Amino acid sequence: MKPQVRSSPKASHSARPQITSISVSTEAKTLSQKVWDDHIVTREDGQPDLLYVDLHLVHEVTSPQAFDGIRESGRTVRRPDLTISTEDHNVPTEDIDKPIADEISAKQVDTLRVNTEEFGITHYPMGDINQGIVHVIGPEQGLTQPGMTIVCGDSHTSTHGAFGALAFGIGTSEVEHVLATQTLLQPAQETMSITVDGELPAGSTAKDVVLAILGECDTGGGIGAIAEFRGPVIEALSMEGRMTVCNMSIEFGAKAGMIAPDDTTFAYLEGRPQAPKGADWERALEYWRGLRTDADATFDREVLLHGADISPHVTWGTNPGQVIRLSDSVPSPDEYEAGVARDAAARALEYMGLTAGTPMREVAVDTVFIGSCTNSRIEDLRAAAAVARGRTVANGMRTLVVPGSGLVKEQAEAEGLHTIFIDAGFDWREPGCSMCLAMNPDKLKEGERSASTSNRNFEGRQGRGGRTHLVSPAVAAATAIAGTFATPEDLA
């Protein structure tokens, strides 16, 4: 059994104290413990805690069976006013004024529209300015706030941890549980700190930080723990950058990833449609400022990286832990411990069609995807556009730039970014998950190789037989222009 993280036993089914403006406790706690403890509805020895859910994000893929379950059992949705819905995974990124051509996709999207209508849940359909990737719209509406518990039937829900929220992905049975009860049963988790000290070299981005973390933690280093990203490099990131880092927490197996809220967080939130206003804003700020790991709190696991060592990264294999610096060459399986790791490396090289020793800068790419819940926000598009400006994509290169939401698209167009992309030969698309997981028409074909700003390089993730390399938006744009993996500095 995992050690119990918290030390103060509480009575069974203890009545929960009302939250005052700041968590009051004499016991040193980490950020995640503070947020967790503020959401305990019931705690019973030997049982998982029953946690209250402040926000439930719903999309078309993981919800239909949950709504069926609610209907079949004669239950109802307890808090439609704490639930928000959008369609993102299946939606096409062109011709969105026409019906969805794929009949099964169309039925899934229609099912969500019917379900949200029946249960009174706010829904943003394709074409609505507020529609977008579920993890992009929560923050931009101001629904994602520090100290909240946020869940969604999607493993990249960890994105919202960038605000100091406890946010994690759940399965469809748990989606049904949250719809019916607005709570979840959750066993205790360990705590994990991931500190990135110093500062990043010029040209390195939040995506490179999280890829470097994955190189350190591999795909399992976070299992059973909630990670807190800390240190000067993390504090210097914008909210977009922090979302990129937290987004990939699940890729090293963490339950969630969090960053303590600070003035950067508050400045992002102030004035957003659902952010607190007036006296509520002041009360919220006072509470939020207390959401920091206490100086004398300790973590069960600690990881330290030096910002100065983090140059642009790229994955070479078929899981996100198989990552190297872009300046490196394709590794040899012999560099890995004999057994599981070496076998996995050999299989990955074969699937990826790569030869050990080839410099990554010499690997040719035929598709570039800029988008996904990892990297489709305005800052990501600005970074890619800065590289694309005045340049032209390589001959034969297929490129997709897919904004994360209708609002991101509108902002990008107001700034003229779409013109920069189009002039450079990039394909400027409508918002959605798109080629991140290829549930819509945007897919890789057998053997095609992509530089992708998304989060998973699994076999077939972007289309059957497709080969995916994860990179930052700046590297993706530079690679589109060079035709082989490149950083912006490599371009003439």
Place this chain on the structure above:
Amino acid sequence: MEPVHIVQGTVVPLDRSDVDTDQIIPSDWLKRVERTGFDKGLFAEWRDDPTFVMNQDEYLGANILLGGPNFGTGSSREHAVWAIQQYGFAAVVSSRFGPIFRNNCTKNGLVAVQVSPEVSDQLMAAVQADPTLELTIDVERRTLEAPALGIEVDFELSDSVQHRFLHGLDDIGLTLQQGDSIDAFEAGRPTFRPTTR
């Protein structure tokens, strides 16, 4: 879910690490709005390969899936659990599971048995050598046994999950019995928390 006490049977040895849920059930299959019909999608891309282990006659009828480390990483899709169950597996054994997959197993009565890497390797070799080898997974005793190998190991299963497995309980029904506590919590929530209205 249906009660589960003992899973006994033969084993498919899937000797790969990091089998993510995209491999278990590719995303095209996630477009379905039903909870059934996922058996054909299980490992859909690998099953086209005639040499894939599940296509070997000697492993037909097995009801336990033995994977390499990091089984079920990645996406939260519960469809992965449904596909494994609907194909006919009642238990999955690995030295390490993706956390969301493992949790999803507990909601559907699929027994996820985590064993040490040494036991996993020993089982893998034994089942590859002898496809008729039987395992017994006992939910009540929290043990995995391979009598032919002299293996009997305990596995971790929390009391609450074990209780639901043995009695086939729906945890939504149990939580709804805590309605008063949920009401009390809601009454104390700060007013600055957002709504979606």
